[in-house]
Amino acid sequence: MQVKGSSCLDAQLSDICISTSAAPTYLPAHYFKTQDNKGNVREYNLIDGGVAANNPTLVAISEVTKQVIENNPDFFPIKPMDYARYLVISIGTGAAKIEQKYNGKMAAKWGVLGWLIHGGSTPLVDVFTQSSGDMVDFHNSVVFQALHSEENYLRIQEDTLTGTEASVDVATKANLEKLVKIGENLLKKPVSRVNLETGLHKPVENAGTNEDALKRFARLLCNERRLRELRSPLTSKALTNKAQASSLNVVHHIVIP
Structure with missing residues (x-):
């Protein structure tokens, strides 16, 4: 934009x-x-x-909101807080399974090196990346639920990765094929939503699978695109020209046996 x-x-x-x-x-x-x-x-x-934004969903929402505030005709007549008109699909890149590897007693004894490297992992990086991503998801869940638009926000994330699956830099053919399989299985899992009390994702009753939800979003987006094209001056002119051409073709077929 x-x-x-x-x-x-x-x-x-x-x-x-x-x-x-x-x-x-x-x-x-x-x-x-x-x-x-x-x-x-x-x-x-x-x-x-x-x-800066391990989960960039809020960045995307902010960009759309800016366009609404600036009266972009593509978003008219949406109000900035009209979340019933927002469709948000947030797809994570996968996260390591929560294993509760650290606790307060352990961390209290760490120095600089302990926070950087501990047991083959990097606690400081884990804390920053996971917490920032989770906070964005939690915030969006709260806002959409508070505005009774929770069905317009879809978060898909696999948070049970282990071993090389959770690694950032293992690009072997075997690991990539494994990740593809994980993604395919993720489509079959039920839609989940953050429990505002525990902060954990729980399956949503009668919401279907992630695949079902993506298909529903696709239909909504296709319908929205058609509506925008109909409202567009360029599209209206093109449709008028096409209608005129069609009329001429009909006359042509009528006149010539």
Whole structure:
């Protein structure tokens, strides 16, 4: 959306993919630059955005809300807090199974190294990434439920990964095939929602599977696209021209035996 207002933001897809994959300690930071039609150059020095927004759902919602506030005709006449008109699909990249590996007594004895490396894992990184992602999910669940629009927010996440499945940098063929299988199985699992008392995900009664929910969202999005196309001046003009052409064809067939 922001690219329309600044062509310097129109970066190549390859640069975007490399940047969003540049997780610290795993892959190097990425530098590139863009240039607009006036010759203005903008430099980028980027790392994985997960450092700031491990679950970017709120970022996406904020971008849509900004467009509503700025009276983007595509969103008229939606109000900024009209969550009944928001459709949010949040798909996680998988998380390690919660094993309660740490406790207060253990952490109280850790120094800098203990927080960075303990038992083959990185407690500090685990705390930051998992907590920030979970807080976004919890916040969205609270807001959508409070506004009676909980069916418009779908969170799909596999949080029982173990071993190499939960690793960020094991790209062997065997592990990738295993992850594909995990994703396929995840589609068959029931839709779940955060329990606001415990903070844990619980299956939603009579909500079907994740696959069912995605199909429902797809139908809603297709219907919304058709409505927007009908409201668009360009589409209306195209439909008028098509109707005129169709009328001419009908006349043609009537006149000529």
